[in-house]
């Protein structure tokens with residue numbers, strides 16, 4: 170066990186939707202990893218809960234299969250898996266009826282003094298039903314928390330309604346709205362870079378920064394989520410939450426501390442300062458795209474409409490936006506954001522491009538002086554790169570070269586990078602809300618996104634076709650090139 174890994178106090182995690190895809194692929198493997206690192210103390214329990222009728226033993230088998238399938242080679246250890254599955258229990262419950270709730274209460278009553286977390290890994294349509302059942306069956310103790318998955322609404326009105334529904338049962342300090350991007354190692358590192366170094370903060374403003382790019386490119390297509398995705402689209406699925414959270418961490422003022430309220434207050438100010446996009450500027454500031462058949466690393470891939478099996482759809486699988494923040498620090502600094510499915514590769518990064526030097530003392534033979542860039546790579550190969558101009562070594566005179574100070578975490582620390590859920594699941598137990606979204610943040614994000622959706626409708630903005638396996642439609646390239654800049658595109 171590494172010296173920084175401190176065990177958390179014993180807890181009971183009830184995973185509603187314990188048999189679902191999220192539990193299988195993410196939550197169970199994440200909790201297993203926390204056990205491997207020695208962070209789970211006895212008598213911690215994980216309780217799966219959903220309608221399927223399973224015994225504890227059958228659920229343990231479900232978990233073993235999930236771990237076999239989703240852990241990386243060498244991570245599945247029979248002895249550890251046995252300890253882990255001994256912590257697992259299962260209760261069949263139905264959010265829509267009283268079936269199973271008394272049994273759940275009986276089981277939970279064995280651990281009345283432990284931290285109790287309810288994870289809603291179910292469709293948002295039943296968040297309200299489950300919250301009410303939890304209250305009506307008296308499952309709330311002093312140490313109870315609830316974890317809510319995205320999507321939190323599909324527009325401002327539905328987000329307000331959902332927040333009200335959960336808020337009728339739980340206090341804001343008990344509600345953990347998860348955005349798994351905030352649990353990613355490099356995202357947290359962004360705060361370390363900005364606030365634990367003297368170097369960047371004095372330059373972190375419109376006097377020295379030319380523009381910022383945020384790219385979250387995925388190589389996957391719809392997978393098995395057509396029903397959800399076709400109603401959502403890239404703006405709701407990725408921008409309203411993950412990308413705006415990244416933008417907030419880049420743009421926020423220095424909070425007085427890492428305290429959850431202090432950090433979230435600063436993020437909220439950024440969201441409120443985003444310049445509105447409306448029908449008069451939406452076509453200039455945004456691009457919608459939809460992939461057509463093309464190729465990926467694995468070979469030929471279908472287009473979006475073919476994946477929908479012949480459906481007709483105007484849903485965007487790609488979006489690019491030129492966003493601006495109306496405050497002193499960022500006036501005139503564009504934040505170019507883009508995200509899409511079936512792009513040229515899986516690559517997420519934030520590029521902070523500094524302004525060029527104001528005057529060069531070197532003659533033409535020295536070559537072009539590139540502006541400095543700070544590249545924060547979220548995935549794959551998490552790390553940070555700072556580009557700098559140096560002199561080309563050797564006696565050939567003053568020739569300049571653009572090089573990178575490159576810190577790839579896997580190489581620098583020789584350590585496995587923890588999945589975002591590992592950190593966030595235990596932050597709930599530790600009662601630390603810093604990396605979770607507060608109600609007003611979610612609503613402020615919708616207040617900016619909603620008018621974009623409405624403007625698209627008002628002007629009838631079409632989706633531009635792009636070939637699967639590329640960087641998106643040509644209009645997205647034009648969006649940034651019109652301003653004399655280019656997307657950073659290194660995989």
Ligand SMILES: NC(=O)C1=CN([C@@H]2O[C@H](COP(=O)(O)OP(=O)(O)OC[C@H]3O[C@@H](n4cnc5c(N)ncnc54)[C@H](OP(=O)(O)O)[C@@H]3O)[C@@H](O)[C@H]2O)C=CC1
Pocket residue numbers: 185186187188189190191192218219220221262263264265289290291292293295318319320
């Ligand atoms: N999968 C992912 O990667 C991600 C998912 N999410 C969000 O997480 C949530 C769950 O997603 P996902 O796991 O993919 O969904 P799945 O459809 O795979 O799982 C849904 C789960 O809910 C249970 N369930 C459905 N109806 C009821 C009910 N009436 N009472 C009790 N349990 C019920 C199902 O079990 P049963 O049928 O046995 O009742 C199942 O365990 C969604 O809100 C999704 O948007 C967010 C980010 C990523």
Ligand SMILES: O=C1O[C@H](COP(=O)(O)O)[C@@H](O)[C@H](O)[C@H]1O
Pocket residue numbers: 349387406407
């Ligand atoms: O929330 C979501 O995120 C995933 C991308 O997450 P990552 O950690 O793999 O980058 C995305 O595929 C999905 O559509 C979206 O709902």
